Amino acid sequence: MLKKLAAGEYPLKTIFWGFGFVGYLFFTLVAMMSKSGAIHAVCGEGRRCASSFILLVFSSFVDMITRRGIPLAIVLHFLVGACFVCYMILVMRGLMKSSKTYEGSPFWSWSAKIAMVVLILLNLKNIL
Secondary structure: OHHHHHOOOOOHHHHHHHHHHHHHHHHHHHHHHHHHHHHHHHHOOOOOOOOOHHHHHHHOHHHHHHHOOOOHHHHHHHHHHHHHHHHHHHHHHHHHHHHHOOOOOHHHHHHHHHHHHHHHHHHHHHHO
8 A cells, every 4th residue: 555655547536535634643642652652651741841852852852861761652653744744755755746647737747746745844843
């Protein structure tokens, strides 16, 4: 299935709505939950945290390692982020290939590409 997706063998609307948009919603929910757990694991209760997860981890990295090791929630959040990036690379590759063979209006082909890039950029804030 992922091989067929990356090759762009699905129709454009299936890649955009089925794999792209639904996949985006899934990874957004999972990334928000894992980020919440990771921030809670690092900050604890009543401590003010940095707004960016990356800044938070790097600012308290030495403290985390010396006191209690790297919390599992942080590792989970980085894995979710890596999976999101890999999945969206496959989706974008398939979307680009499928849009080349799309026989409808060029407007829909370009709109799908632009919308997917915007969705990916919007979700990066949940990962970082």
